[in-house]
Amino acid sequence: MIGLVVVSHSAKAAEGIAEVAAQMGGGNARIVPAGGDEDGIGTSPDRIREGIEEADDGDGVVVLVDLGSAVMNAELAIEMAMDSEAVIADAPVLEGTLNAAVETTSKKATLDSVVERAEDARDYRKLN
Amino acid sequence: MADAETQREAVLDALDNVAERLAEEKEYLTDLDSAIGDADHGANMERGFGKAADKREEFVEMEPNEVVKNVGTTLISNVGGASGPLYGGSIMFASQELEDGITAESSVAFAEAYLDKVKDRGGAQVGAKTMVDALVPAVHTYKKSIEQDDLPPLEALAKAVDAAERGVAFTVPIKAMKGRASFLDWRSVGHQDPGATSTLFILEELLETAEEYLDGEVDRDARADDAVGRGE
Numbered sequence: 001m002i003g004l005v006v007v008s009h010s011a012k013a014a015e016g017i018a019e020v021a022a023q024m025g026g027g028n029a030r031i032v033p034a035g036g037d038e039d040g041i042g043t044s045p046d047r048i049r050e051g052i053e054e055a056d057d058g059d060g061v062v063v064l065v066d067l068g069s070a071v072m073n074a075e076l077a078i079e080m081a082m083d084s085e086a087v088i089a090d091a092p093v094l095e096g097t098l099n100a101a102v103e104t105t106s107k108k109a110t111l112d113s114v115v116e117r118a119e120d121a122r123d124y125r126k127l128n
Numbered sequence: 129m130a131d132a133e134t135q136r137e138a139v140l141d142a143l144d145n146v147a148e149r150l151a152e153e154k155e156y157l158t159d160l161d162s163a164i165g166d167a168d169h170g171a172n173m174e175r176g177f178g179k180a181a182d183k184r185e186e187f188v189e190m191e192p193n194e195v196v197k198n199v200g201t202t203l204i205s206n207v208g209g210a211s212g213p214l215y216g217g218s219i220m221f222a223s224q225e226l227e228d229g230i231t232a233e234s235s236v237a238f239a240e241a242y243l244d245k246v247k248d249r250g251g252a253q254v255g256a257k258t259m260v261d262a263l264v265p266a267v268h269t270y271k272k273s274i275e276q277d278d279l280p281p282l283e284a285l286a287k288a289v290d291a292a293e294r295g296v297a298f299t300v301p302i303k304a305m306k307g308r309a310s311f312l313d314w315r316s317v318g319h320q321d322p323g324a325t326s327t328l329f330i331l332e333e334l335l336e337t338a339e340e341y342l343d344g345e346v347d348r349d350a351r352a353d354d355a356v357g358r359g360e
Contacts, residue, residue, distance in 0.1 A: 037208055045204050045213060068308070072213040072249055076204060079217075 002104045002114050003030040003055025005086075006097050007048055007065045007074050011036030017064075017094050021101040029101040030055050043070045048077035052086045060085040060111045062104075062118060064097045087115055095121035134341070135192040135230045140184055142337040143199060147181035149333045150174050150326065160322040164309035168209060169322040176207035176216065193226035196238075210250070210307065211323070214259065218245035232281045236271050243267045256305035257316060259323035261298055265291035266331055282338050286346040289331045296324045 004021070008014040014035025022031055034051030037044035048063070055061045063074045063086055071088065078086045089096055096118035103109050103117035130138070150157075150173045158170030180202040187195045200223060203216025222241035226234050243263050252258040269291040273284035299321035304310045309321070339346060 039208065042208050044208070045217075069210040069213070072210055072217075075249065076213040076217045080204075 001028070001030055001057060002059045002109055002111060003032065003052075003057065003061040004097060004100050004104060004114075005048065005051040005055050005061055005063045005074075006031060006033045006035065006093065007043055007051075007063060007070045008033075008035040008093060009041050009043055009066055009070060013066070017097050020094070021097040024098050025101040025105040029104050030057065031097070031101060043073040045073040045076040045080065048074055049081045052077060052081040052084050056081075056084040056086070060087075062086070062100055062111065062114045063088045064091060064093050064100065064118060066093045085111065087111055089115045089118035091118040091121045092124075095124055130230075130341070132192060132229065136188070136190070136195060138230075138337060138341045139192050139195045140187060141340065142334055143177070143181050143187075143195075144184075145333040145337050146330050147174075147177040149329050150177050153326070153329055157322050157326055160320055160325055163319045164304060164312055164316045165322060166209075166308055169211065169326065172207045172209055172211050173215075173326050176203040176212070179206045192230055193223050196226055197223035214246055214250055214323075217249060218242045221245045232274050232284075235281065236274050239267045239270055250306065252306040255302060257299045257302050257309060257321045257324075258304075258306050259321070259327045261321065262292040262295035262324035262327040262331075265295040266327075280342070282335075282342040282346060285331075285335050285338050289328070289335050292324075292328045292331050296320060296328050299324045 006014045006017045008017065014033035018031040018033040022029060032051040032055040034048045036042060037047065052061050052063065061084055065071050065074050065088060074088050089100065099121050100114050100118040103114045154170040154174045156170070157173060158167055161167050161169035180199045183198065183202060187198060190198065197220055200216045200220030203219065204212050207216055219242065222238045222245060225237040225241050228234065246263060247260060250258065252260045254261055254264050266288040270284050270288035273279040273287050274281065300319065301317060303314060304312065304316035309316045335346070
Protein backbone atom coordinates (compact mmCIF):
# COMPACT_ATOMS: atom_id res chain seq x y z
CA MET A 1 0.00 0.00 0.00
CA ILE A 2 1.21 3.48 -0.81
CA GLY A 3 2.19 5.38 2.31
CA LEU A 4 1.59 9.01 3.19
CA VAL A 5 3.80 11.41 5.12
CA VAL A 6 2.30 14.63 6.48
CA VAL A 7 4.80 17.48 6.87
CA SER A 8 3.86 20.63 8.74
CA HIS A 9 5.79 23.27 10.66
CA SER A 10 3.78 22.14 13.69
CA ALA A 11 4.14 18.58 14.99
CA LYS A 12 0.62 18.88 16.40
CA ALA A 13 -0.81 20.02 13.09
CA ALA A 14 0.82 17.08 11.29
CA GLU A 15 -0.50 14.63 13.90
CA GLY A 16 -3.97 16.18 13.75
CA ILE A 17 -4.11 16.04 9.97
CA ALA A 18 -2.95 12.42 10.02
CA GLU A 19 -5.64 11.66 12.60
CA VAL A 20 -8.43 13.24 10.56
CA ALA A 21 -7.24 11.56 7.36
CA ALA A 22 -6.89 8.15 9.02
CA GLN A 23 -10.67 8.03 9.45
CA MET A 24 -11.16 8.51 5.73
CA GLY A 25 -9.50 5.41 4.42
CA GLY A 26 -11.56 3.07 6.59
CA GLY A 27 -8.71 3.16 9.07
CA ASN A 28 -6.41 1.24 6.72
CA ALA A 29 -4.27 4.02 5.25
CA ARG A 30 -0.58 4.23 6.19
CA ILE A 31 -0.14 7.81 7.35
CA VAL A 32 2.92 9.05 9.21
CA PRO A 33 3.05 12.57 10.66
CA ALA A 34 6.45 14.30 10.39
CA GLY A 35 5.96 17.81 11.72
CA GLY A 36 8.04 20.29 13.68
CA ASP A 37 11.77 20.23 14.31
CA GLU A 38 14.07 19.93 17.33
CA ASP A 39 13.24 23.49 18.42
CA GLY A 40 9.49 23.19 17.99
CA ILE A 41 8.05 25.04 15.02
CA GLY A 42 9.82 24.16 11.79
CA THR A 43 10.50 21.19 9.54
CA SER A 44 13.31 18.68 9.76
CA PRO A 45 14.72 16.73 6.81
CA ASP A 46 15.82 13.96 9.16
CA ARG A 47 12.32 13.56 10.63
CA ILE A 48 10.77 13.58 7.18
CA ARG A 49 13.24 10.98 5.94
CA GLU A 50 12.42 8.74 8.90
CA GLY A 51 8.72 9.27 8.17
CA ILE A 52 9.20 8.22 4.56
CA GLU A 53 11.07 5.08 5.60
CA GLU A 54 8.37 4.24 8.13
CA ALA A 55 5.49 4.84 5.71
CA ASP A 56 7.05 2.85 2.88
CA ASP A 57 6.15 -0.83 2.64
CA GLY A 58 7.77 -1.05 -0.79
CA ASP A 59 4.97 0.53 -2.82
CA GLY A 60 6.23 4.11 -2.44
CA VAL A 61 5.23 7.21 -0.52
CA VAL A 62 3.41 10.47 -1.23
CA VAL A 63 4.51 13.45 0.88
CA LEU A 64 2.05 16.21 1.75
CA VAL A 65 3.57 19.54 2.81
CA ASP A 66 2.49 22.89 4.20
CA LEU A 67 4.67 25.88 3.29
CA GLY A 68 8.13 27.25 2.52
CA SER A 69 10.93 25.20 4.06
CA ALA A 70 8.58 22.21 4.34
CA VAL A 71 8.88 21.84 0.58
CA MET A 72 12.68 22.14 0.51
CA ASN A 73 13.16 19.82 3.46
CA ALA A 74 10.80 17.26 1.94
CA GLU A 75 12.78 17.36 -1.34
CA LEU A 76 15.99 16.88 0.58
CA ALA A 77 14.51 14.05 2.66
CA ILE A 78 13.42 12.28 -0.53
CA GLU A 79 16.97 12.53 -1.89
CA MET A 80 18.32 11.12 1.38
CA ALA A 81 15.78 8.25 1.58
CA MET A 82 17.40 6.55 -1.37
CA ASP A 83 15.75 3.17 -0.86
CA SER A 84 12.22 4.56 -1.02
CA GLU A 85 10.36 5.96 -3.97
CA ALA A 86 8.69 9.14 -2.76
CA VAL A 87 7.07 12.15 -4.40
CA ILE A 88 5.61 15.43 -3.16
CA ALA A 89 2.00 16.31 -3.96
CA ASP A 90 1.40 19.97 -4.78
CA ALA A 91 -1.76 20.16 -2.71
CA PRO A 92 -3.23 21.86 0.36
CA VAL A 93 -1.92 19.80 3.24
CA LEU A 94 -5.17 18.91 5.04
CA GLU A 95 -7.54 18.43 2.13
CA GLY A 96 -4.81 16.80 0.04
CA THR A 97 -4.01 14.28 2.77
CA LEU A 98 -7.68 13.36 3.15
CA ASN A 99 -8.08 12.77 -0.57
CA ALA A 100 -4.83 10.85 -0.78
CA ALA A 101 -5.80 8.66 2.19
CA VAL A 102 -8.97 7.58 0.42
CA GLU A 103 -7.10 6.81 -2.78
CA THR A 104 -4.35 4.76 -1.10
CA THR A 105 -6.96 2.25 0.10
CA SER A 106 -8.11 1.62 -3.47
CA LYS A 107 -6.77 -1.62 -4.93
CA LYS A 108 -5.73 0.16 -8.11
CA ALA A 109 -3.87 2.98 -6.39
CA THR A 110 -0.52 4.03 -7.89
CA LEU A 111 1.86 6.80 -6.88
CA ASP A 112 0.50 8.86 -9.75
CA SER A 113 -3.14 8.28 -8.86
CA VAL A 114 -2.56 9.21 -5.20
CA VAL A 115 -0.73 12.40 -6.19
CA GLU A 116 -3.48 13.23 -8.66
CA ARG A 117 -6.23 12.74 -6.07
CA ALA A 118 -4.31 14.85 -3.53
CA GLU A 119 -3.86 17.60 -6.11
CA ASP A 120 -7.59 17.55 -6.94
CA ALA A 121 -7.97 19.26 -3.56
CA ARG A 122 -6.42 22.44 -4.98
CA ASP A 123 -9.74 23.31 -6.59
CA TYR A 124 -12.01 22.75 -3.61
CA ARG A 125 -14.30 25.62 -2.72
CA LYS A 126 -15.75 25.78 0.75
CA LEU A 127 -18.63 28.16 0.07
CA ASN A 128 -20.88 27.97 -2.94
CA MET B 129 47.69 19.95 -6.66
CA ALA B 130 48.41 19.73 -2.98
CA ASP B 131 48.36 16.23 -1.47
CA ALA B 132 45.17 14.87 0.07
CA GLU B 133 46.37 15.52 3.60
CA THR B 134 47.04 19.19 2.92
CA GLN B 135 43.70 19.50 1.17
CA ARG B 136 41.92 18.00 4.17
CA GLU B 137 43.78 20.34 6.53
CA ALA B 138 42.74 23.28 4.38
CA VAL B 139 39.10 22.17 4.38
CA LEU B 140 39.15 21.72 8.17
CA ASP B 141 40.78 25.11 8.69
CA ALA B 142 38.23 26.72 6.39
CA LEU B 143 35.47 25.08 8.41
CA ASP B 144 36.93 26.39 11.67
CA ASN B 145 37.31 29.89 10.23
CA VAL B 146 33.75 29.93 8.90
CA ALA B 147 32.34 28.60 12.19
CA GLU B 148 34.26 31.19 14.17
CA ARG B 149 33.23 34.03 11.88
CA LEU B 150 29.54 33.08 11.94
CA ALA B 151 29.68 32.90 15.73
CA GLU B 152 31.13 36.43 15.78
CA GLU B 153 28.49 37.66 13.35
CA LYS B 154 25.59 35.90 15.06
CA GLU B 155 24.02 39.03 16.46
CA TYR B 156 24.58 41.02 13.31
CA LEU B 157 22.89 38.34 11.17
CA THR B 158 20.08 38.09 13.71
CA ASP B 159 19.55 41.86 13.50
CA LEU B 160 19.37 41.72 9.72
CA ASP B 161 16.95 38.81 9.90
CA SER B 162 14.70 40.43 12.49
CA ALA B 163 14.11 43.31 10.11
CA ILE B 164 12.76 41.17 7.26
CA GLY B 165 12.62 37.55 8.47
CA ASP B 166 12.15 35.52 11.61
CA ALA B 167 15.33 36.52 13.44
CA ASP B 168 16.86 33.05 13.47
CA HIS B 169 19.52 33.20 10.75
CA GLY B 170 22.37 34.15 13.10
CA ALA B 171 21.62 31.42 15.62
CA ASN B 172 20.92 28.82 12.92
CA MET B 173 24.17 29.40 11.08
CA GLU B 174 26.23 29.54 14.27
CA ARG B 175 24.72 26.27 15.50
CA GLY B 176 25.07 24.45 12.18
CA PHE B 177 28.68 25.36 11.43
CA GLY B 178 29.57 25.05 15.12
CA LYS B 179 28.33 21.44 15.16
CA ALA B 180 30.26 20.73 11.96
CA ALA B 181 33.46 22.22 13.38
CA ASP B 182 33.02 20.09 16.51
CA LYS B 183 33.32 16.98 14.34
CA ARG B 184 36.96 17.72 13.48
CA GLU B 185 38.12 14.52 15.19
CA GLU B 186 35.81 12.43 12.99
CA PHE B 187 36.72 14.37 9.88
CA VAL B 188 40.49 13.88 10.13
CA GLU B 189 39.99 10.28 9.01
CA MET B 190 38.19 11.25 5.80
CA GLU B 191 39.06 12.21 2.25
CA PRO B 192 38.68 15.97 1.58
CA ASN B 193 35.48 15.54 -0.47
CA GLU B 194 34.03 13.33 2.28
CA VAL B 195 34.71 16.05 4.82
CA VAL B 196 32.88 18.56 2.65
CA LYS B 197 29.98 16.15 2.20
CA ASN B 198 29.74 15.56 5.94
CA VAL B 199 29.77 19.28 6.63
CA GLY B 200 26.73 19.40 4.35
CA THR B 201 24.84 16.63 6.12
CA THR B 202 25.69 18.15 9.52
CA LEU B 203 24.25 21.48 8.37
CA ILE B 204 21.13 19.72 7.06
CA SER B 205 20.51 18.21 10.48
CA ASN B 206 21.39 21.26 12.55
CA VAL B 207 20.70 24.52 10.73
CA GLY B 208 16.94 24.29 10.37
CA GLY B 209 14.52 26.41 8.38
CA ALA B 210 15.18 26.94 4.70
CA SER B 211 18.90 27.49 5.31
CA GLY B 212 19.46 23.82 6.19
CA PRO B 213 18.54 22.51 2.76
CA LEU B 214 19.91 25.57 0.94
CA TYR B 215 23.38 25.68 2.50
CA GLY B 216 23.74 22.07 3.72
CA GLY B 217 21.92 20.27 0.92
CA SER B 218 23.82 22.22 -1.73
CA ILE B 219 27.23 21.61 -0.12
CA MET B 220 26.40 17.90 0.13
CA PHE B 221 25.37 17.77 -3.53
CA ALA B 222 28.32 19.81 -4.80
CA SER B 223 30.88 17.76 -2.83
CA GLN B 224 30.82 15.08 -5.53
CA GLU B 225 32.70 17.49 -7.78
CA LEU B 226 35.67 17.20 -5.40
CA GLU B 227 35.93 13.41 -5.58
CA ASP B 228 39.22 13.57 -7.49
CA GLY B 229 40.64 16.25 -5.25
CA ILE B 230 40.54 20.01 -4.95
CA THR B 231 42.02 21.81 -7.94
CA ALA B 232 41.31 25.11 -9.64
CA GLU B 233 39.15 23.20 -12.10
CA SER B 234 37.21 21.12 -9.57
CA SER B 235 36.65 24.17 -7.35
CA VAL B 236 34.90 25.87 -10.26
CA ALA B 237 32.75 22.78 -10.77
CA PHE B 238 31.97 22.73 -7.04
CA ALA B 239 30.97 26.40 -7.05
CA GLU B 240 28.75 25.94 -10.09
CA ALA B 241 27.08 22.82 -8.69
CA TYR B 242 26.45 24.62 -5.39
CA LEU B 243 24.92 27.61 -7.16
CA ASP B 244 22.75 25.40 -9.39
CA LYS B 245 21.43 23.47 -6.40
CA VAL B 246 20.64 26.62 -4.43
CA LYS B 247 18.76 28.09 -7.39
CA ASP B 248 16.98 24.85 -8.15
CA ARG B 249 15.97 24.15 -4.55
CA GLY B 250 15.03 27.67 -3.59
CA GLY B 251 13.61 28.77 -6.93
CA ALA B 252 15.15 32.25 -6.61
CA GLN B 253 16.71 34.19 -9.47
CA VAL B 254 19.00 37.21 -9.19
CA GLY B 255 17.08 40.21 -7.91
CA ALA B 256 14.79 38.37 -5.51
CA LYS B 257 16.80 39.65 -2.50
CA THR B 258 18.28 36.31 -1.46
CA MET B 259 21.64 34.56 -1.08
CA VAL B 260 21.54 34.07 -4.86
CA ASP B 261 22.28 37.79 -5.28
CA ALA B 262 25.68 37.29 -3.62
CA LEU B 263 26.30 33.83 -5.02
CA VAL B 264 25.70 34.44 -8.73
CA PRO B 265 28.23 37.29 -9.08
CA ALA B 266 30.74 35.36 -6.94
CA VAL B 267 30.49 32.11 -8.88
CA HIS B 268 30.39 33.75 -12.31
CA THR B 269 33.39 35.92 -11.48
CA TYR B 270 35.32 32.96 -10.07
CA LYS B 271 34.63 30.79 -13.12
CA LYS B 272 35.52 33.54 -15.59
CA SER B 273 38.69 34.46 -13.70
CA ILE B 274 39.93 30.87 -13.69
CA GLU B 275 38.74 29.63 -17.06
CA GLN B 276 39.07 32.70 -19.28
CA ASP B 277 41.55 34.99 -17.55
CA ASP B 278 43.76 32.15 -16.32
CA LEU B 279 44.19 33.83 -12.95
CA PRO B 280 45.63 31.90 -10.02
CA PRO B 281 42.84 30.53 -7.76
CA LEU B 282 43.70 32.90 -4.93
CA GLU B 283 43.27 35.95 -7.11
CA ALA B 284 40.11 34.52 -8.66
CA LEU B 285 38.67 33.93 -5.20
CA ALA B 286 39.50 37.48 -4.14
CA LYS B 287 37.63 38.80 -7.16
CA ALA B 288 34.72 36.52 -6.34
CA VAL B 289 34.55 37.88 -2.81
CA ASP B 290 34.50 41.44 -4.14
CA ALA B 291 31.71 40.47 -6.53
CA ALA B 292 29.73 38.91 -3.68
CA GLU B 293 30.17 42.08 -1.66
CA ARG B 294 28.59 44.12 -4.43
CA GLY B 295 25.83 41.53 -4.63
CA VAL B 296 25.11 41.99 -0.93
CA ALA B 297 24.90 45.75 -1.42
CA PHE B 298 22.46 45.16 -4.27
CA THR B 299 20.04 43.36 -1.94
CA VAL B 300 19.48 46.54 0.08
CA PRO B 301 17.49 48.71 -2.34
CA ILE B 302 15.38 45.92 -3.88
CA LYS B 303 12.11 44.26 -2.91
CA ALA B 304 12.10 40.67 -1.63
CA MET B 305 10.46 38.17 -3.99
CA LYS B 306 11.26 34.94 -2.12
CA GLY B 307 11.13 33.61 1.40
CA ARG B 308 9.49 35.12 4.42
CA ALA B 309 10.74 38.62 3.56
CA SER B 310 8.52 38.59 0.46
CA PHE B 311 5.45 38.77 2.72
CA LEU B 312 6.62 42.24 3.73
CA ASP B 313 6.37 43.36 0.13
CA TRP B 314 7.57 46.98 -0.22
CA ARG B 315 8.55 47.18 3.43
CA SER B 316 11.48 44.87 2.66
CA VAL B 317 13.14 47.62 0.58
CA GLY B 318 16.06 49.26 2.37
CA HIS B 319 17.12 46.16 4.30
CA GLN B 320 20.15 43.98 3.57
CA ASP B 321 19.45 40.30 2.99
CA PRO B 322 20.79 38.05 5.77
CA GLY B 323 21.38 35.05 3.48
CA ALA B 324 23.42 37.07 1.00
CA THR B 325 25.36 38.48 3.94
CA SER B 326 26.21 35.10 5.50
CA THR B 327 27.19 33.86 2.04
CA LEU B 328 29.66 36.74 1.82
CA PHE B 329 31.06 35.96 5.27
CA ILE B 330 31.60 32.33 4.27
CA LEU B 331 33.37 33.36 1.08
CA GLU B 332 35.56 35.84 2.98
CA GLU B 333 36.66 33.05 5.30
CA LEU B 334 37.37 30.73 2.37
CA LEU B 335 39.61 33.46 0.98
CA GLU B 336 41.22 33.98 4.37
CA THR B 337 42.00 30.25 4.52
CA ALA B 338 43.16 30.10 0.90
CA GLU B 339 45.66 32.87 1.66
CA GLU B 340 47.31 30.58 4.19
CA TYR B 341 47.52 27.61 1.86
CA LEU B 342 48.15 29.22 -1.50
CA ASP B 343 51.17 31.47 -1.72
CA GLY B 344 50.66 35.15 -1.84
CA GLU B 345 48.60 37.83 -0.28
CA VAL B 346 45.68 39.50 -1.89
CA ASP B 347 45.26 43.21 -2.04
CA ARG B 348 41.55 43.57 -2.10
CA ASP B 349 40.28 47.02 -3.04
CA ALA B 350 37.08 46.37 -1.20
CA ARG B 351 38.89 45.61 2.06
CA ALA B 352 38.90 49.34 2.73
CA ASP B 353 35.15 49.63 2.70
CA ASP B 354 34.21 46.51 4.56
CA ALA B 355 31.26 48.69 5.53
CA VAL B 356 29.10 47.12 2.84
CA GLY B 357 29.16 43.67 4.39
CA ARG B 358 28.65 44.96 7.87
CA GLY B 359 26.06 47.61 7.15
CA GLU B 360 27.83 50.12 9.34
